[in-house]
Amino acid sequence: MSVAPAQQRAGDAAPLVTVRAPRGGRTAVGLLRGTGAAGIASAIVIAIATVVAVIGSLIAPFSPTLPNLAVAFVGPTGSHLLGFDAEGRDVLSRLLAGATTSMLGPLAVVVGSLLAGTLLAVIAAWRRGLVDAVIGSGLDILFAFPGILLAVLAAAVFGAGLPAASISLAIAYMPYVARVLRGAALKERSQPYVAALEVQGASATTICLRHIVPNIMPLIVAQATILFGYAMVDLAAISFIGLGVQPPAPNWGVMISENQVGIPQGYPLPALAAGGCIVAVVIAFNVLGERLFEQAQARP
Amino acid sequence: MRLAFVARRLAMLVASLLVASFVIFGALYLAPGNPVAALSGGRSLPPSSLHVLEARYHLNQPFLAQYWYWLENAVHGNLGISIVLKENVSTLIGSRIWTTAGLVLYASLIILVLGIGMGIVAGLKPGLLDTSALVTSAISAAIPSFVAAIALIALFAVKLRWFPALGNGTDFLSNVRHLTLPAFALALSSLAIVARVTRSAIREEADREHVQTAVSRGIPRRQLVRRHILRNAAIPITTVSGITIASLIAVAAVVETAFSLNGLGAYLVTSAQDKDLAVVQGISLVLVTAFVVINLAVDLAYAVLDPRVALGSRAA
Numbered sequence: 001m002s003v004a005p006a007q008q009r010a011g012d013a014a015p016l017v018t019v020r021a022p023r024g025g026r027t028a029v030g031l032l033r034g035t036g037a038a039g040i041a042s043a044i045v046i047a048i049a050t051v052v053a054v055i056g057s058l059i060a061p062f063s064p065t066l067p068n069l070a071v072a073f074v075g076p077t078g079s080h081l082l083g084f085d086a087e088g089r090d091v092l093s094r095l096l097a098g099a100t101t102s103m104l105g106p107l108a109v110v111v112g113s114l115l116a117g118t119l120l121a122v123i124a125a126w127r128r129g130l131v132d133a134v135i136g137s138g139l140d141i142l143f144a145f146p147g148i149l150l151a152v153l154a155a156a157v158f159g160a161g162l163p164a165a166s167i168s169l170a171i172a173y174m175p176y177v178a179r180v181l182r183g184a185a186l187k188e189r190s191q192p193y194v195a196a197l198e199v200q201g202a203s204a205t206t207i208c209l210r211h212i213v214p215n216i217m218p219l220i221v222a223q224a225t226i227l228f229g230y231a232m233v234d235l236a237a238i239s240f241i242g243l244g245v246q247p248p249a250p251n252w253g254v255m256i257s258e259n260q261v262g263i264p265q266g267y268p269l270p271a272l273a274a275g276g277c278i279v280a281v282v283i284a285f286n287v288l289g290e291r292l293f294e295q296a297q298a299r300p
Numbered sequence: 301m302r303l304a305f306v307a308r309r310l311a312m313l314v315a316s317l318l319v320a321s322f323v324i325f326g327a328l329y330l331a332p333g334n335p336v337a338a339l340s341g342g343r344s345l346p347p348s349s350l351h352v353l354e355a356r357y358h359l360n361q362p363f364l365a366q367y368w369y370w371l372e373n374a375v376h377g378n379l380g381i382s383i384v385l386k387e388n389v390s391t392l393i394g395s396r397i398w399t400t401a402g403l404v405l406y407a408s409l410i411i412l413v414l415g416i417g418m419g420i421v422a423g424l425k426p427g428l429l430d431t432s433a434l435v436t437s438a439i440s441a442a443i444p445s446f447v448a449a450i451a452l453i454a455l456f457a458v459k460l461r462w463f464p465a466l467g468n469g470t471d472f473l474s475n476v477r478h479l480t481l482p483a484f485a486l487a488l489s490s491l492a493i494v495a496r497v498t499r500s501a502i503r504e505e506a507d508r509e510h511v512q513t514a515v516s517r518g519i520p521r522r523q524l525v526r527r528h529i530l531r532n533a534a535i536p537i538t539t540v541s542g543i544t545i546a547s548l549i550a551v552a553a554v555v556e557t558a559f560s561l562n563g564l565g566a567y568l569v570t571s572a573q574d575k576d577l578a579v580v581q582g583i584s585l586v587l588v589t590a591f592v593v594i595n596l597a598v599d600l601a602y603a604v605l606d607p608r609v610a611l612g613s614r615a616a
Contacts, residue, residue, distance in 0.1 A: 137312075137315075140312060140316070141312075141315060141316045141319045141320075143316075143595070144316040144317070144319070144320045144588055144591060144592045144595075145320065145323075145588065146546075146547060146549065146550035146587075146591060147550070148550040148551065148553060148554065149550045149553075149584060149587055149588065149591075152553065152568055152569060152572050152580070152584075153324065153327055153328075153572075153580065153584055154327075155572050155573075156328065156331065156571070156572035156575060156577065156580045157327050157328060157330060157331040158331075160572075160573070229442065233442075233444040233489075236444060236446075237444055237445065237446055237551070237554045240446045240554065240557070240558070241553065241554055241557045241569045242557075242569070242573060243569065243572060243573070253446075256446060256447065256450060257446075260450060260558070263450055263453050263454050263458060263465075264453075264457075264458055264465060266458060266459075268450065268451075268454040268458075271450050271454075272450065272451065272454070275444075275446075275447035275450060275451065278444060278447060279439075279442050279443050279444075279447060282442040282444070283438065283439060283442040286438070286441060286442050287438065
């Protein structure tokens with residue numbers, strides 16, 4: 001420790017009891033290394049999906065939205081690796097361009113529910129007593145709304161679209177986040193270093209933001225990863241039933257619903273390709289999230 | 301089970317339902333569009349008829365009063381009139397509720413029988429079977445219901461022609477046939493989750509000291525599994541089964557849409573698209589009620605299995 005010599009030199013100025021706050025969350029690389037081969041493989045899948053989400057429409061070889069009914073449901077050919085969809089658009093291009101909304105929606109849900117959930121969890125753990133009880137019962141009541149139902153309700157009021165669906169899911173997921181993080185924050189709250197910081201006159205905001213939140217960060221990251229998978233499934237479902245991303249905009253959930261007509265005609269490839277993309281990304285988030293969760297729970 | 305625990309949970313149920321109904325009514329109250337215009341079908345009415353309409357539907361009253369009238373009517377089974385179909389919302393719900401109930405019940409049975417069954421087998425027999433069950437369930441858990449739906453239709457309805465692809469049946473047997481693929485699509489990911497939790501609960505209990513003691517006392521394996529392992533493992537299994545089954549109620553809307561079933565969920569979705577607000581309110585209310593009632597049943601079952609819950613102490 002680099003601070004040790006300085007403290008020794010200071011001699012009698014050193015505080016009577018030195019309680020060192022444990023270092024906050026380990027580095028991202030360290031966290032990832034602990035998840036093993038399956039975790040790293042999942043992280044690679046997620047990294048690829050993220051890159052495609054950012055540059056997908058740039059690397060798409062053909063237009064993802066320009067229809068050409070003459071080639072509707074024509075199978076794979078040389079330059080069209082996955083063939084054409086119900087309206088004769090290149091399936092691969094549509095998958096690549098569709099990654100953007102398919103990944104951006106879940107990201108918004110995760111960020112929203114984690115910010116609100118962490119805030120409520122830390123406030124409840126810090127104030128305890130009545131505040132904790134009020135927040136707790138408020139969240140219990142929110143449990144009465146399944147995410148998809150809330151999104152359908154929001155679509156009826158504000159109109160179909162990704163923003164309304166994402167906000168509804170963020171609200172519906174918040175109680176789950178807050179419940180898990182509250183437990184961890186409570187445990188952290190009762191650590192001696194928190195009492196020591198309080199005695200030294202550190203403000204509640206400082207202790208929470210600089211010490212408690214960084215120390216529960218591994219759990220927050222694990223929650224974020226698991227929720228991303230759930231959010232992707234739910235948002236794709238909402239787009240599939242026509243209340244999320246609106247066609248002709250490319251999106252994996254939309255692609256399944258618009259190519260469903262091909263299935264009775266014996267041509268399920270476009271719908272299954274979009275389904276495959278969702279499943280691959282969700283598996284990656286589930287596996288990585290589970291590993292990160294185990295790791296976070298195993299921490300002393 | 302303690303009476304106070306049941307009373308507290310019932311009070312929470314009522315509170316949840318009140319808040320949920322308030323949110324459902326409030327959200328749609330805020331929705332853009334004039335209710336009088338919806339009632340008149342867009343025609344302009346003379347002021348005298350406007351006043352009659354406003355008075356009849358309490359539209360001239362403050363928000364809270366309107367909520368109260370709506371809730372009072374809803375409790376008596378009067379959920380208003382559909383703008384699109386011009387019929388009583390409760391009649392429309394009544395004719396579709398059994399498709400949804402049948403679908404959710406069928407899927408729940410699949411989850412309970414196959415999920416818990418596979419979990420127990422994998423948990424009691426470590427080895428190749430267990431490993432393959434783990435991998436299969438990890439993949440199945442990530443398959444969304446509507447992806448499962450199109451894959452099942454492509455394979456079992458179009459290719460093998462074992463089951464019909466879309467729509468409802470006419471009698472009980474044909475309904476079962478029509479609901480089989482939807483029920484499996486709805487059950488798949490929950491089934492995988494229940495199987496995984498069951499497996500790890502069984503594995504955990506089998507390693508516990510009291511089971512080791514029972515083994516050393518020479519208790520027969522059947523009895524060991526039933527009395528010492530399953531009894532304790534039942535607690536997490538009940539919780540996860542209950543939570544996943546309750547969540548089917550919302551996901552049913554997606555599956556009904558995928559299979560063109562004439563159920564509540566699919567009707568909710570089309571009503572949301574058509575902005576048929578009375579129907580959206582009515583179905584949301586029915587689904588939320590079913591959701592919280594199932595959650596209550598799970599909590600009570602949990603308290604029967606684990607008396608520590610009802611006594612207020614935290615489960616160790």
